[in-house]
Amino acid sequence: DTEVTQTPKHLVMGMTNKKSLKCEQHMGHRAMYWYKQKAKKPPELMFVYSYEKLSINESVPSRFSPECPNSSLLNLHLHALQPEDSALYLCASSQTRVTGELFFGEGSRLTVL
Amino acid sequence: SQQGEEDPQALSIQEGENATMNCSYKTSINNLQWYRQNSGRGLVHLILIRSNEREKHSGRLRVTLDTSKKSSSLLITASRAADTASYFCATDGGTSYGKLTFGQGTILTVHP
Numbered sequence: 001d002t003e004v005t006q007t008p009k010h011l012v013m014g015m016t017n018k019k020s021l022k023c024e025q026h027m028g029h030r031a032m033y034w035y036k037q038k039a040k041k042p043p044e045l046m047f048v049y050s051y052e053k054l055s056i057n058e059s060v061p062s063r064f065s066p067e068c069p070n071s072s073l074l075n076l077h078l079h080a081l082q083p084e085d086s087a088l089y090l091c092a093s094s095q096t097r098v099t100g101e102l103f104f105g106e107g108s109r110l111t112v113l
Numbered sequence: 114s115q116q117g118e119e120d121p122q123a124l125s126i127q128e129g130e131n132a133t134m135n136c137s138y139k140t141s142i143n144n145l146q147w148y149r150q151n152s153g154r155g156l157v158h159l160i161l162i163r164s165n166e167r168e169k170h171s172g173r174l175r176v177t178l179d180t181s182k183k184s185s186s187l188l189i190t191a192s193r194a195a196d197t198a199s200y201f202c203a204t205d206g207g208t209s210y211g212k213l214t215f216g217q218g219t220i221l222t223v224h225p
Binding site: 004031033041042043044045048050055056088090092094097098100101102103104105106107109 | 143144146148153154155156157158161201205209210211212213214215216217218
């Protein structure tokens with residue numbers, strides 16, 4: 001199984017809502033990532049988890065809160081978002097942080113009203 | 114500063130022609146990778162080339178790396194309409210932290 005599954009595929013939320021994005025992989029990978037991608041732009045790294053510990057936070061605002069409950073799951077909790085946070089949120093995994101190749105999910109398209 | 118600037122920004126060709134995309138980067142690297150993204154979908158890894166390699170092939174893909182010029186190129190031979198996508202190079206900044214930075218991308222359109 002070489003798949004990274006993200007849910008939901010689409011999410012619309014108001015600025016006062018609390019929602020979560022979920023990501024799951026069963027490849028035994030020990031590194032997981034959140035990227036944010038705006039239209040016609042490259043993905044931008046948000047967070048890196050390595051062996052279930054947060055190893056990189058790219059100065060992401062606290063309204064985005066990542067969580068790695070176990071080696072297969074990665075969540076991104078969303079609270080008090082702004083319309084400019086509307087984007088495609090991509091989850092990825094790799095064997096470890098240093099092995100290079102990332103496996104991406106199909107993304108969760110978020111719209112903040 | 115943004116690692117990985119790609120050239121051209123957009124490329125339009127006919128089926129059967131070759132497509133060449135270039136990537137320049139600013140810092141040292143351990144490896145450079147190329148990814149493909151179909152519109153609004155996730156990214157798919159195409160090929161990884163290490164800093165001590167100069168050329169690598171995978172099917173219809175040929176990647177070159179010139180670390181002295183801090184540049185790489187991706188050649189897709191005998192292109193197909195299904196190759197229509199955005200192509201991104203990605204670099205690790207010479208670290209082992211898992212921080213992969215993507216270039217601006219090239220939008221490739223292959224006309225049947």
